[in-house]
Amino acid sequence: MAIGGRTAARRTTDVPLTHDETRTARLGLRRRQRRAFMLVVPLLVFLLLAFLAPIGSMLYRSAYNPTVANLIPGTLVALRTWDGQSVPDRDVLTAMAADLRRLALSRESGRLAAEINRTYPGASSTINAAARGLRRVDEAEIASAGADTLLGANERWSDPRFWRAIRRAGANFTADYYLTALDLERDASGAVKSRESAQIYRQLYGKTLGMALTITVLCVLLGYPLAYHMANAPARRANLMMVLVLLPFWTSLLVRTTAWIALLQTNGVMNSTLMSLGLISEPFELLYTRNATIIAMTHILLPFMILPLYSVMRGIDPSYMRAAMSLGARPLGAFARIYLPMTMPGLSAGALLVFIISVGYYITPALVGGTDGQMISNIIAFHMQQSNNWELAAALGSLLLLVIVALYWLYDRLVGASNIKLG
Amino acid sequence: MKRLTPIAALTALALLATPALAQDRMTAVSFGGAYGAAQKEHMVDPFMKESGTEILFEDYSGGIAEMKAQVEAGNVQWDAVDIEVIDLERACAEGLLEVLDHTDLPAGEDGTAAADDFYPDALGSECGVGVIYWATVFAYNSETIGDAKPATIADFFDTEKFPGKRAMRKRPQVNLEWALMADGVPKDEVYTVLATEEGQQRAFDKLATIKDDLVWFDSWSQAPQLLADGGATLVQSANGRFYAAIVDEGKPFEMIWDGNVFDLDVWAILAGAPNKDAAWEFIKFATSTVPLSGMQDVAYGPTRKSSEKYVEKDVLEKLPTAHLDEGLKADPVFWADYGESLGEKYNQWLLAQ
Numbered sequence: 001m002a003i004g005g006r007t008a009a010r011r012t013t014d015v016p017l018t019h020d021e022t023r024t025a026r027l028g029l030r031r032r033q034r035r036a037f038m039l040v041v042p043l044l045v046f047l048l049l050a051f052l053a054p055i056g057s058m059l060y061r062s063a064y065n066p067t068v069a070n071l072i073p074g075t076l077v078a079l080r081t082w083d084g085q086s087v088p089d090r091d092v093l094t095a096m097a098a099d100l101r102r103l104a105l106s107r108e109s110g111r112l113a114a115e116i117n118r119t120y121p122g123a124s125s126t127i128n129a130a131a132r133g134l135r136r137v138d139e140a141e142i143a144s145a146g147a148d149t150l151l152g153a154n155e156r157w158s159d160p161r162f163w164r165a166i167r168r169a170g171a172n173f174t175a176d177y178y179l180t181a182l183d184l185e186r187d188a189s190g191a192v193k194s195r196e197s198a199q200i201y202r203q204l205y206g207k208t209l210g211m212a213l214t215i216t217v218l219c220v221l222l223g224y225p226l227a228y229h230m231a232n233a234p235a236r237r238a239n240l241m242m243v244l245v246l247l248p249f250w251t252s253l254l255v256r257t258t259a260w261i262a263l264l265q266t267n268g269v270m271n272s273t274l275m276s277l278g279l280i281s282e283p284f285e286l287l288y289t290r291n292a293t294i295i296a297m298t299h300i301l302l303p304f305m306i307l308p309l310y311s312v313m314r315g316i317d318p319s320y321m322r323a324a325m326s327l328g329a330r331p332l333g334a335f336a337r338i339y340l341p342m343t344m345p346g347l348s349a350g351a352l353l354v355f356i357i358s359v360g361y362y363i364t365p366a367l368v369g370g371t372d373g374q375m376i377s378n379i380i381a382f383h384m385q386q387s388n389n390w391e392l393a394a395a396l397g398s399l400l401l402l403v404i405v406a407l408y409w410l411y412d413r414l415v416g417a418s419n420i421k422l423g
Numbered sequence: 424m425k426r427l428t429p430i431a432a433l434t435a436l437a438l439l440a441t442p443a444l445a446q447d448r449m450t451a452v453s454f455g456g457a458y459g460a461a462q463k464e465h466m467v468d469p470f471m472k473e474s475g476t477e478i479l480f481e482d483y484s485g486g487i488a489e490m491k492a493q494v495e496a497g498n499v500q501w502d503a504v505d506i507e508v509i510d511l512e513r514a515c516a517e518g519l520l521e522v523l524d525h526t527d528l529p530a531g532e533d534g535t536a537a538a539d540d541f542y543p544d545a546l547g548s549e550c551g552v553g554v555i556y557w558a559t560v561f562a563y564n565s566e567t568i569g570d571a572k573p574a575t576i577a578d579f580f581d582t583e584k585f586p587g588k589r590a591m592r593k594r595p596q597v598n599l600e601w602a603l604m605a606d607g608v609p610k611d612e613v614y615t616v617l618a619t620e621e622g623q624q625r626a627f628d629k630l631a632t633i634k635d636d637l638v639w640f641d642s643w644s645q646a647p648q649l650l651a652d653g654g655a656t657l658v659q660s661a662n663g664r665f666y667a668a669i670v671d672e673g674k675p676f677e678m679i680w681d682g683n684v685f686d687l688d689v690w691a692i693l694a695g696a697p698n699k700d701a702a703w704e705f706i707k708f709a710t711s712t713v714p715l716s717g718m719q720d721v722a723y724g725p726t727r728k729s730s731e732k733y734v735e736k737d738v739l740e741k742l743p744t745a746h747l748d749e750g751l752k753a754d755p756v757f758w759a760d761y762g763e764s765l766g767e768k769y770n771q772w773l774l775a776q
Contacts, residue, residue, distance in 0.1 A: 106518070107516070107517075107518035107522075108517070108518050109516055110513060110514075110515070110516025110517035110518065111517050111518070113516060113759075114517065117759075117760060117763065118763060121760060121761050121763065121764035121765075122618065122760045122761065123760070124513075124516075124756075124759045124760045125756045125757075125759060128512075128516045128759075131516075197764060197767065197768065198764075198767040198768050198770070198771040199771060200767060200770050200771045200774060203774055204774065207774075265652070265654065266652065266653065266654045267652050267653055267654070288639065370638075370639055371593060371639050371773040371774075372773075379770070384488070385486060385488045386486055386488065386766075387762070387763050387766060388487065388488055388491060389763070
């Protein structure tokens with residue numbers, strides 16, 4: 001085939017194609033390309049709309065937040081000349097009073113309050129109360145006495161720290177959410193320092209990665225021998241075992257997680273069995289712990305490890321091992337130097353799948369994890385649904401994406417991504 | 424020209440009919456469960472029968488995130504919403520809710536003007552009309568507790584007198600108030616103390632004394648189950664959840680009202696709701712004397728004094744309104760200020776081993 005092709009190619013170069021022939025050939029090629037492209041278009045559009053656009057807007061949101069700038073434009077202009085250390089002068093206070101009155105009338109003061117409150121707890125009531133008070137004041141009075149009204153309303157209005165929080169929140173583009181996501185903040189002079197109020201997120205990222213790693217290792221330890229056994233069992237038994245592996249895989253995720261609740265709870269199957277056997281006298285605290293998350297997720301993600309391993313192992317000719325042994329290798333040595341390297345594509349595919357899925361896992365830790373077993377995605381959901389801090393949620397999510405990309409890069413450098421084989 | 428007239432007439436008729444049709448439907452959203460069932464029986468169904476308005480009655484799990492999403496996207500689908508007062512302050516100030524005209528509310532059945540008939544807290548916000556009083560309390564199982572019975576909020580934190588697990592909802596709200604009250608802070612100073620750095624530390628330190636014995640849950644419905652299956656000895660929940668377990672399932676639970684943190688739910692209307700007028704008519708009906716008294720089914724207290732004569736005698740003492748003196752009113756302004764920062768500190772405290 002190769003030789004025939006080469007001689008044919010040589011022959012055609014001798015006779016140049018006519019203009020028409022080139023044209024038809026080119027047209028035909030273009031038509032085929034167009035047809036191929038048309039087949040891919042739906043997928044491309046879907047990916048663009050359902051995947052790239054949301055991720056892009058999330059990344060954008062984590063750094064761009066114009067809410068405050070749109071709400072109090074006058075005050076922010078007046079604040080430009082402020083030194084940041086003393087009480088702002090009367091122009092600033094008057095501008096703020098005017099802005100607050102407008103916000104009170106359009107009932108938007110709460111949005112400003114919520115934004116400032118994120119960096120200055122307690123600001124919410126100060127801003128809302130001031131806005132309520134200014135609602136009935138007319139514009140002329142604000143110009144003359146607005147500043148005094150504010151200063152008299154609450155001592156926070158003369159606190160430079162409060163005004164610094166307002167000025168910072170007024171920036172359209174900010175890296176503050178990323179700083180918070182890394183447990184950092186800026187001090188009065190703008191230098192980055194460790195966050196005083198709370199240290200959560202770095203610890204949580206570490207815990208999430210640690211749990212994902214534990215789950216991956218457990219999946220390898222449980223899945224590798226099983227896949228090996230399946231690959232070498234007679235077809236009937238292998239099929240039966242395959243069904244047993246796949247059956248839970250087909251069952252709804254929620255059902256499987258709830259089943260673990262029934263198994264692990266204080267007076268659940270596990271504890272009552274152990275107690276009736278007399279092995280323990282007090283029930284173990286199993287549910288709502290980190291271990292519960294790890295156990296349930298290992299069970300749920302195990303098929304992702306077994307399937308690629310099995311398909312790779314099925315393709316390995318058993319004669320390699322026999323050859324190694326007949327040449328004098330011990331079983332362990334033959335396994336480590338012949339069999340294991342040949343299963344690497346399946347092993348790395350399975351490990352990577354399990355690890356990446358578990359890093360972003362949400363539902364199982366939320367249901368069985370209690371407080372100890374929560375992962376970073378649960379905090380992201382918390383900020384999306386309860387604290388309404390979508391910007392921080394976006395920053396946390398972007399960092400998670402970055403961590404995964406970095407790990408993938410590391411993996412590519414160490415093992416080689418081209419090595420992966422899914423089946 | 425003449426031929427056009429019937430068409431014009433039809434068009435005019437159609438235009439007139441459209442708003443009327445729209446008025447006939449509305450969406451009301453509440454918390455579901457036994458509470459939702461009581462609202463359906465005493466508020467939604469009678470109103471549909473009386474006014475002919477069709478109500479789509481849906482469930483949500485609280486919080487302002489869904490409302491915020493609807494209002495900000497300009498795609499408002501809910502009309503009337505049952506909101507916890509702890510979220511009301513923020514939703515109202517962010518312009519997510521319509522301003523309601525409290526003077527338009529009907530007088531009580533005995534003729535008392537609405538302004539006097541409602542408890543003052545119930546009309547505390549211009550965005551809502553109070554519908555129930557409910558309280559966070561703790562309970563024990565009288566069959567397994569032993570001879571000594573807990574009676575005060577301090578007993579909840581006393582693991583020597585009452586050994587065993589404690590179950591609490593996983594959030595700073597109420598738990599920090601309880602910690603301070605158990606530590607001896609007078610009720611009227613709880614929120615002032617909790618606003619200071621030292622006060623917050625004091626609350627977390629008190630909670631830390633029982634940290635090893637704490638079991639956490641995420642929704643009130645999990646709580647009675649924990650108490651029933653022995654997962655915890657002392658369990659926190661909404662009073663209505665325990666009441667339902669006692670009355671409907673015959674559980675031997677006993678509630679402790681000392682240190683209860685009570686709060687209200689209100690009916691409110693989402694800003695830009697498509698059926699605003701129908702929703703207001705519904706709210707006026709739902710918060711009138713008789714429908715409010717139906718909330719005794721789940722032991723939540725009515726917000727009108729005139730409703731109390733419809734409440735059965737033995738239920739009356741199980742209502743939060745009978746125990747307001749022993750309790751502390753949850754402060755929505757405080758939690759709007761410190762909810763987020765204390766939430767972070769709380770998470771940090773939970774993560775610290």
